[in-house]
Amino acid sequence: MQKKISDDSATTATHFRGWERPAQSTVPALTLVSHPQPERIGERLLLEMLAAVGRTASLSRNAPEFSHPGSLLARPLGDPFLSRKPVQFEPGTRGRLRLLAPEDGTPVRVAGQPVRGSREFTPAEVAAGVPIVLAERVVVLLHLALAPELPPTGDLGMVGQGEGVRRVREDVLRVADLDVPVLVRGETGSGKELVARAIHQNSPRRGGPFISVNLGALSKELVSAELFGAQKGAYTGAAKNREGFFRAAHGGTLFLDEVGEAPPEVQVALLRVLETGEVFPVGSHAPVPVDVRLITATDANLEERIRQGVFKAPLLHRLAGFEIQVPPLRERREDIGPLFLHFARQELKATGELQRLSGAGPHTEPWLPASLAVRLVRYAWPGNIRQLRNVTRQLVIGSRGLPGLRVDARLEQELDASVLPLPGYAPTPLPARTAADTPLPEETSPTRRKPSDVGEQELLTALRASDWDLKATAERLGISRASVYMLIEKSSLLRTAGDLSPEEISRCFHECQGDLDQMVQRLEVSKRALQRRVRELGLGSA
Missing domain, CATH: 3.40.50.300 (P-loop containing nucleotide triphosphate hydrolases)
Structure with missing residues (x-):
């Protein structure tokens, strides 16, 4: 079925034959998740000095310098609300990493609690990724990265450098x-x-x-x-x-x-x-x-x-x-900020508000609030990148015309439903909350249930929270995928792709410019079934 490749048809991949990755070790690193200048999201600092006994790493307004992986441009955090007196990182006890926050320095918050004096992180916490909030304006993710840092590969259409x-x-x-x-x-x-x-x-x-x-x-x-x-x-x-x-x-x-x-x-x-x-x-x-x-x-x-x-x-x-x-996205948390920024640019361009991500001054309030940035990197993301894209779209569209991102209560509850196990975590309120919607079902490993125990409203809420992915909905509710199909068929609140008229599908297809995910959100039906109807109607591949 597959033709033989001639010697002169080799492509970019040729140089990988016989290639071996240089020996590397993991070191703690800090990656920017939120900053008053959004274009800085994703910049990184390797804390290689912590691998040496007795060495410390300092972090202040003026030093050290962060940079995007592979970029020659490096600059300090530079936010005037951060202190010149540094926050410090040093090796702790039993392989832990210790954070030292001076009393008269930059306010530091971890896991919803202010850090006074010092706080230690276990190796497991650092490996999972710990968001650290500085002065309620800058969020850095403490995580592990390989050192020395290799030259970046071409992105190949994939966002992130994790x-x-x-x-x-x-x-x-x-x-x-x-x-x-x-x-x-x-x-x-x-x-x-x-x-x-x-x-x-x-x-x-x-x-x-x-x-x-x-x-x-x-x-x-x-x-x-x-x-x-x-x-x-x-x-x-x-x-x-x-x-x-x-x-x-x-x-x-x-x-x-x-x-x-x-x-x-x-x-x-x-x-x-x-x-x-x-x-x-x-x-x-x-x-x-x-x-x-x-x-x-x-x-x-x-x-x-x-x-x-x-x-x-x-x-x-x-x-x-x-x-x-x-x-999965939960294993590459250092890429969540850059991915969010990538999807936000796409949505802001579509709404004609792309200028919100440029020209921010030093005293500007962060467009991505620190409390929301923390939720994004701590959420479990069962729907992975597809779910992050949909959450970004919802945030951007829901905040049109506003100076910053607004989060409604339903999304806030969803982002708080499944988070990394940092001890003592207490979520801080997000700005501009709206009236509470129907609570989401629990995210944490639901036990198997009988389909008859799932109410219509609970089913609808779970479908919306899972972006109409029936497999994810089944896992969220603790029932089989076949049971989800059965409940949809019996529900008076829901309809299937088969219930949609050709005219309604065609109109939605053209209004959404063929974006199947947007169609799913608007029509509220299974993506697979809608994809099949679109193909049957000859509207193009979805």
Whole structure:
């Protein structure tokens, strides 16, 4: 199925053959999460001196200097509300890290409590990431980073310079020019399709098509025809020949998301395609050769599915010519600030308010309040980057025309529902609270429940909090995904994608410019089902 790459077709990835990462060790680091000058979010300071016994690190208004990884521009925090008298960091007892805050210096708050004198952090707390608030204006995240810092790789369309995303970029460049199947693993919303696109764009196939297909969104009755094509009259409703996604991706890359949802007969056909490079359209007995690079993705434990007998081991072995593991957002907290800023720029540009992120003076109140910045880096993000993008959109749109970001009570409750276990944490009030909405269900590992115990309002609240991701909703409520489908069907408050008229879907598609996530928020239906309706109506890929 995949053509051999000639020596002169190697791409950017070539220099990774035989490449080894230099030996590095982890050191404490500080990354800016909030600052009166928003463009500084993501700047970093490595505290390498703390690796030496007896050494301390000082942090004040005038020194030391922070910089974006790989940038030559470095500057101190520079906020006039910070003291010239430094906050200090030093090695503590039993491998801990100690923070020293002078009484007449910059006010420091950690975990909702002021620091008076000193406070020690365990190695586990530092590894997880500790937000530190300075003078209620600047938030830095204390975390671990590799030292010495390597030159930054190209971003490949991925935001962030944390260790997790850097490893993903390196893996992309290692495999991009090799025409082997790639399996991308990661939680829902963690950016697996972005990884697949990066592989395609850095491969010799970049001039060919990139076709993205969510197997979980395809009708079980038509999935074979959708993938492999079909002859006219092969099944009821087949009024013409169907090309199929494999042939549509000829000469390029086919990305199959949620490959763990593939039915048994499709698994057999996928294995045959990988072994022979040929597809059999439904209703045809003649094979059709295809030249396609296959990239698949899953958030499922395929090894466990093999043990359960619902996934074929030979298929996993063929799909995983090379594996890339995408870290969840909670494991790359130093990237939350830059990601938030990236999505905020997109939304502010759409609302015509991009100037809010530039030209801030030294006495300006931070556009991203310290209390909100702390919540963002401490939240568990079960929906990962997709959820962060939606939260950012909600914050920006909900704050149009205001000098800073306003947070409503529902979102505040959601961000407080699941946080890192810092002892003594007491959330501080966010600015401009509105009237309380319906409380969200608990985020913390719900026990299994009976579907009959879930009320209609609780179901609706959980769906909205999960951005209409039915799997995340099921986990939030402690019931199965099948039970969520059943409750939606029975609910008088909800409707399904099948209830929507073609006119309503078409109008929403054009108003949202094809952005499926915006359509889901507006129509309040399952993303998978809506994606299928959009495709059926010929409105373009979503």
